[in-house]
Amino acid sequence: MLRPGGADLTIAGGVREFGRATPDVIAVRDGDRELKYGALDERSSRIACALLAHGFSYGDRVALLCGNRLEYPEIAAGIAKAGLVLVPVNPRLTAPEVDFILGHSGARALIVDPALAGAVPDGFPGRVVHLGPEYEAWLGTARSVDPWIAVDERDPFCIAYTAGTTGDPKGVLVSHRSRSLTFYATALEWGIGPGRRTIAVAPMYHGAGFAFAYAAVYCGATVSMLRSFQPDALLDMIQRDGAQSVFLVPTHAQVIRSFFEKVPAAPTLDTLYFNAAALPKVLKEWVFEAFPGVGVHELYGSTEAGVITNLRPPDARRKAGTVGHPWFGTQVRVVGPDGAPVGPGQPGELYSRSPYLMNGYHENPAATAACTTGDGFLTSGDIVIRDEEGFISIVDRVKDVIITGGVNVYPRDVEEVLLTHPAVAECAVVGEPDERWGERVVAYYVGRSPVDAGDLEGFLRSRLAGFKVPKQYRTVAALPRNAAGKILKRELRSTP
Template identity: 85%
Template sequence: MLRPGGADLTIAGGIREFGRATPDVIAVRDGDRELTYAALDERSSRVACGLLALGLRHGDRVALLCGNRLEYPEIAAGIAKAGLVLVPVNPRLTSPEVEFILQHSGARALLADEALLGAVPDVPIKKIFIGPSYETWIGVAKSEDPWIPVDEREPFCIAYTAGTTGDPKGVLISHRSRCLTFYAAALEWGLGPGRRTIAVAPMYHGAGFAFAYAAVHCGGTVSMLRSFDPHRLLDMIDRDGAQSVFLVPTHAQLIRAASPAVKKLKTLDTLYFNAAALPKVLKEWVFEAFPGVGVHELYGSTEAGVVTNLRPPDARRKAGSVGHPWFATEVRVVGGDGRPVGPGEPGELYSRSPYLMNGYHENPAATAACTTPDGFLTSGDIVIRDEEGFISIVDRIKDVIITGGVNVYPRDVEEVLLTHPSVTECAVVGEPDDRWGERVVAYLVGRAPLEPGVLDAFLRERLAGFKVPKQYRAVPALPRNAAGKILKRELRSTP
């Protein structure tokens, strides 16, 4: 009797397959540099053999300190071919921050862009610098794929979170989780053979990697945007004929500010957004600026992967929602007592899917705190599910403001503030207050000077009095991480 089976899924699989199926197709573009699938397959094998020649063995961790560039996909694939585990590192970190990740992950080697030498700590591990010496290193390495066996449930990477409370946590993401994400993304957003996309978000971040690398895993072409610039992105879409592009709301906001009248992009047919909810007023601008382009809005996290997606047919009708559960995903919305809540009632969102993390590296307590015995995981967000099953993110649990014993969800206030013509961006937080416990404070980026009295009157016509901010603080920009999420913890610490 035959038993169902087959090769385990690994993130190197797609490059191996298309290196043979479509060897002459361009896999990666970076400025005037290009890699065909044949070249990507060969160079990633050389990376694998070069790492094994350093004495690394199955399961060892290899850190990668690098921005978006041609070498990123080949290094990630090479690490996988060697049976090693990738540790992506934010190139904006300081040397002590990088050192923490290297030590906590147990990394035995580091590949780093030679332009980032200042961030490389003096630690006793093997170091390879991406530049001329890297080319020499892979040039002398064997070109034969080592085919080190890897179980698909083993981690392909340890992705470190931003560390919103204490030190960053290392999220263990399996080959199976990420490969299924690639295939589902190709189905949902068109990242397969013959399709072109752009690596806009940084690849060291979970979503940035997933949606850029999905293209080469599924036979498409990805162009590298080394640093975000609205005009450069639009020119690249036009020049490279990109069809599907992943953005975060901040990108849309910057494009709107720099080029409010976007020229017609003939090839673009799909935009998909993540990282934070797309404000309704900004979403309307996206519809107007990119007519005929299908706009998706998805929700997820490093730990859970993609959880929901709002598809184009419902994009306007359900603006403010992040849609229904994604492929192969179950969700559960529960109240403070742990019981399911009904439609229209706020509750904490849990999800269960093949995309979930394996857990936090060497942190079983943190893993247990966010998971249930039956396999659901929470990212700590409060949501409302309507009668049709559409999910809307209300807020992070830790961001809910309790003022005078009443809950205020910052997103409610932010959505209204953003409809004021003088407000470009905003973030609402709770700050300690002797009388109310917490007071509502709004941080604002404006197109023109913002008068607190005018804003106050504007909000009081549209919001209950207890939701109206007690203070308005104008700032030149809101602090964000590389994924575009606003760092409210930094606003709370602003004197």
């Protein structure tokens, strides 16, 4: 009996489809290396067969420790074809941190860039394969026939470890169905499909970086690998490869702004989409001016929830400061401290329900239960406000709200104003312990030019209520960030 809906979705699906339909179209570019769809399909089948020949069985975990490079998509597709689970590892981690991920995930094999061999923990009991000659020899001895292992689309294709901004590593179980649907929606929303070209700018070991780079090979487009972010290298790659849709995080835009007096023209570029952190209004206005005629999207989501909202180009200026409406197939709920829904204009915690949600945290049912509801909603951990038209604004992280003298201060309110000062390039506002007020408001900032704390205070006092004005201003050379570009406020709070 045929099951309604046909075959299960799997992240290897697009590679298989375009390996047959357009075998001679370039799928991946990496410097002077190119990989066509036919070769991508064949090489990923070899990876699958090599792993199965080594005795791996359905659901076993395979870790991948490398940056953005040509092999990333073929390895991900090969692991999926074998019915195994990918464990992407941040190449910036130390050996003890990698050891935790390998142990917690139960990874039985590790594929690693030789340049990162020092991060491989001593005593790892699984198979280690180094990219380069060893990897090529490994593939060369494997069968090139697709094993077609049956995969349940609701099973995880990966365990993505995220410390977020809390510092506690948790393994996010992301299903084939979740990411496959994300890829299709990405093609619809940002034009990632046959005949289109994009660039893997954000690191692929991170949830968003993987989703928006791998979407290209899933949907028949071409993706160019940017191994490390340099603003001039990115603009050169956009021009050289004719990129049309590019995903960035706000930090990328900030660095480009600092690097170029005038951004070189990018005639093929028609779509930019931003994620990972709020795009400050002043920076967003600069993006409009630096990339004239380019449609700018601002989306919001997480590894756990996938994409939750998107602010589309027609409303990008009119509703700057918001992250738009719920994305395809997504329901949101905004609730107050008592769990009851709040009305327009009222702050509340955002929950979402969609086909993109994680399956839960690997071997951490308590953490999963703490962030989900009985009817299938997942908390974002963010305080938001929804206006009368349904546009959502991120006010702040629940844990970052500052309570000073019994009054709530939302750091982003202060940051948005502070960023309009011409001497401030970047900033972050945090709460620190205070004997009198409980918490005091403290601003950390990266200067564009020298400025006195008294000048900053006077600037803010004319624009903000007195209780929101920081009690201290601290200059830093750079703000600490995680792989997604999110500011690690916990590290600022611990700064002496």
